[in-house]
Amino acid sequence: MNLYPIALIASIFLHLLLGIVLVFSFEFKTPVKEQKEHSNPSPNSEHKTKPDLVHAVSVDKSALEKQVKKLAAKKAAAEAAEAKRVADLERRARAAENKLQKDKQDIKQLEKQKRKAEADAKAAKQKQIQESNRAKELKKQAEEQNALKRKAEDEAKKAKDKAKQIEEELKRKAEEKRKAEEAAKKAEEERKRKAKEAAEQAELERQMRAQMEAEQAARNQQRQQYVMTEVEKYTAMIKSAIQxxxxxxxxxxxxxxxxxxxxxxxxxxxxxxxxxxxxxxxxxxxxxxxxxxxxxxxxxxxxxxxxxxxxxxxxx
Missing domain, CATH: 3.30.1150.10 (Fusion Protein Consisting Of Minor Coat Protein, Glycine Rich Linker, Tola, And A His Tag; Chain: A; Domain 2)
Known part of the structure; x- marks a missing residue:
């Protein structure tokens, strides 16, 4: 906590109290002294001595002096605390500065070590790359020779397999052609049979529909006649009920x-x-x-x- 503002306020308040004490001391001491030297006590006088007022002023002065001392002590304590806080801050600042300088030295040393390690690692990596490239080259040469050998063997095998595949394909196509011709013949026979059945079924259904439509028309006519008869009957009943x-x-x-x-x-x-x-x-x-x-x-x-x-x- 910063005690400097408190100390400043206490100082200002102390000076104000001192000023008030001086004013009261000047105003009240001089009239009392003159009254003791030049005035005779009289019960009817307007300027008689007032002991109670003097006593009250004396008491106020004493209280003010105590307050002044108390504020002075508080100010001194605040100033001491502030001085201690400032000293502590300065000590911590010096310690932080020392640590910062040490950290800088440590960082420089570590950076130097890092650069050396990176250089060593780079050299080792370069050597490893060279050895790896040489090994890859040797391996590549061996693989190329093996690849040429395998390619020749594969081409010979592919040629043999291709000839066999062509022969089997010719046989398969011949069989497919025979089956297709046979299936086409059966399909045509089936188509003709189904077409005949469909025509016969369509004619039968047409005749049945015609018969059903005729029967339905007759039923509808009968129902219509019945409904109209019922309508006439209920119309007469409704009229009668109202009549x-x-x-x-x-x-x-x-x-x-x-x-x-x-x-x-x-x-x-x-x-x-x-x-x-x-x-x-x-x-x-x-x-x-x-x-x-x-x-x-x-x-x-x-x-x-x-x-x-x-x-x-x-x-x-």
Whole structure:
């Protein structure tokens, strides 16, 4: 920790206290002395002696002197600590400088040894390279002679193998040609057989499709007739279910109402739309539809689908 700022502050504060003590000593000692020499004590006098004030000043002065001594001691201690710290830093700096000089000498010596070792290693490496090159050259010459011998032997063997390979290749191609011709003949026979079977099968399937389509058309026609019959039946039932809820007392005689209704799969009336007719009569029809709420529907999906959106005529 750096004690120099503390010592400086303590010094400044000490000088300030000394100045304050001197001022108070000058202001309070002179009036007291003059009062003792020139004034007579009088109970009614405005300039009578005040012993309590003098005592208080004396006490303050004593306290200030103690504080001054305390600060002086603290300053001395701080200065001593600072001097010790500076001396310690100087000692450590000298030690570091000595070590640095020694390290420099050691480094120079090591660098010298390193250069010598590198030179020795380089010479040894050069010698090793020369010996290695000579050995490689001798080995290369021996390998070249062996290679020439092996090459001649290999070429002779390759020529013999090539002749044998050509002979075997000719035999293989002849066999492949024979098999290919035989396979082509069988393939043509198989193609003709399959083509005949395919034609017969196609004709049979065509006849079956025609028959099935005719049968399906007949079934569809029958179903369509049945569905339309069921639609007419349920339309009449729906109209009848609504008709019983129409209040005939409010229907205008001789008038009619044409209405479109949408029905859910379960028979619940989803919406109503008046298409044409007498307003009073149509109003009663609309009330009757809302009152009916649910109408009879078929359990067959295709019949119910045609009943989802129907037009009914009421009146006339």
């Amino acid at each position: 019983v809820n129409i209040n005939q007392d409010f229907v205008v005689a001789g008038t009619a109402c044409r209405v479109q209704i949408r029905i859910s799969q379960s028979g619940v009336v989803i919406s109503t739309k008046i298409l044409s007719g007498n307003a009073v009569t149509c109003k009663e029809v609309d009330k009757a539809i809302n009152k009916t709420y649910q109408v009879p529907v078929s359990k067959e999906a295709d019949v119910t689908a045609k009943l989802r959106d129907i037009i009914l005529n009421f009146g006339e």
